[in-house]
Amino acid sequence: MSVTPLQALPIDELRQRTSTKWRKYPPQVLPLFVAETDFPPAPAITAALTRAVLLGDTGYTPPDPGVATAYASFAARRFGSDVDSSRIRWTGDVMMGVVEILRAVTQPGDRVVVTPPVYPPFYDTVEEAGAVVERVPLLDTGSAWELDLLGIEAALAGGARAVLLCNPHNPTGTVHSRATLAALADLAAGFGAVVISDEIHAPLAHPGVVFTPFLDASPAAARVGYAVTSASKAFNFAGLKCALMVTADDETTRIVKALPDEVEWRTGLFGAIASVAAFSEESDAWLDGLLAALDQNRLLLADLLAEHVPGARYRIPDAGFLAWVDLSDLGWGDNPAVKIRREADVALHLGPLFGTEGKGHVRINFGCSPEVLREAVERIGALARS
Structure with missing residues (x-):
């Protein structure tokens, strides 16, 4: 039985939230760092x-x-x-x-x-x-x-x-x-x-x-x-x-x-x-819809990175809404998320915080709309081409 993917909230509505994801950085920054997602809550909650x-x-x-x-x-x-x-x-x-x-x-x-x-x-x-x-x-x-x-x-x-x-x-x-x-x-x-x-x-x-x-x-x-x-x-x-x-x-x-x-x-x-x-x-159907949306996004991210950031190495995850991406080949140093935030206005989680194995890596939160994910990767791709 097919499941209808859950739809993320519009970004204008999301920016009204007051949590860390939406208050740490200024409005021009797309926040794909902390593990908060952009979907409406389950109705039962x-x-x-x-x-x-x-x-x-x-x-x-x-x-x-x-x-x-x-x-x-x-x-x-x-x-x-x-x-x-x-x-x-x-x-x-x-x-x-x-x-x-x-x-x-x-x-x-x-x-x-x-x-x-x-x-x-x-x-x-x-x-x-x-x-x-x-x-x-x-x-x-x-x-x-x-x-x-x-x-x-x-x-x-x-x-x-x-x-x-x-x-x-x-x-x-x-x-x-x-x-x-x-x-x-x-x-x-x-x-x-x-x-x-x-x-x-x-x-x-x-x-x-x-x-x-x-x-x-x-x-x-x-x-x-x-x-x-x-x-x-x-x-x-x-x-x-x-x-x-x-x-x-x-x-x-x-x-x-x-x-x-x-x-x-x-x-x-x-x-x-x-x-x-x-x-x-009562919340099972909501969770199934979330999983359908995340499944689409984890695959979409692979396509977007291949198109816009071909130097990135990404292994599609088994679970969750977090992607571990190796950007070492781009020459952006041990902590590429810093450059990406400053120059592309996209906030990703800092790879080295996860251990020395995280040098050259970023963590991307794809628990968002496909449109936001696409814009974020396109911004990173433009930085890679500059």
Whole structure:
């Protein structure tokens, strides 16, 4: 059955928004940097939040805001995953959840594996928890990015106590296979380590791509794993503050349940309300429309870059609305996004922030209209020809 792609809002309307995407740079700059999208909210979310405002339902988040049961139902429908809602706790956002779990499972000075190029807050989160980053870069096979399992094994053998996994991976859009995740779980189990899996982009796997939640990858993954996720990325409400910490084993559940009550209190009531609406069946059609739009844009971006910026190297992502693009051949230095913003009025995310592997790269947010995406790439192409 064909799905009608969701239509992005007109740019004049988008410029009325007051979020970072639309306020960091002046109006002549096309903002394709931060991970906010340009689509209208899911109707169920609009209705739920409107009702809350009209009621003055703006107080503290209740002891059970319903997000755990809503997510368990969503995971069953979308991923075929059997999640026990009694093993879920909630907090303000995914990085809050990650840092609290890291504090609980590591000691100060312990090393934590990250797999660059990777979401910049991963580095800060490890340090905030009192641990030390151990970099094991992704492997580029020439056609895909993969976890360097031998490198991770060496890090764990050398004493690293945890792996901070990004699945789907940001910025490459890689969806790790079940076999890869199971192998990672076996390594962690063998060395007495844990895996914390950031799965915020999980609802955004593209057609033909199967997303495997880490906890589902194998019995070992269920024992050693923690998943942290949120509706905020797919449904575009990062400012409302709600994320979920999911476990599948008695010991990992005990550790998460033992986190201070304040961890839950950081959840915003509007975030919880929006999450319940997002995870409901009522929002499935909206999400399908979003995925159809993003699928078109990820392919359109490949065509636009080939036409206007032929020196760019871009691998179509498995998931999400973020593109990892290598502009090294253009000779614009280690951080080409700076030149592009200053001279082409297009704001992209800075590649080196993702790790040294990001030199010469940019991250492009294609969660926008085809027209905006086309104009942005045409501006970059004009700069390349100048």
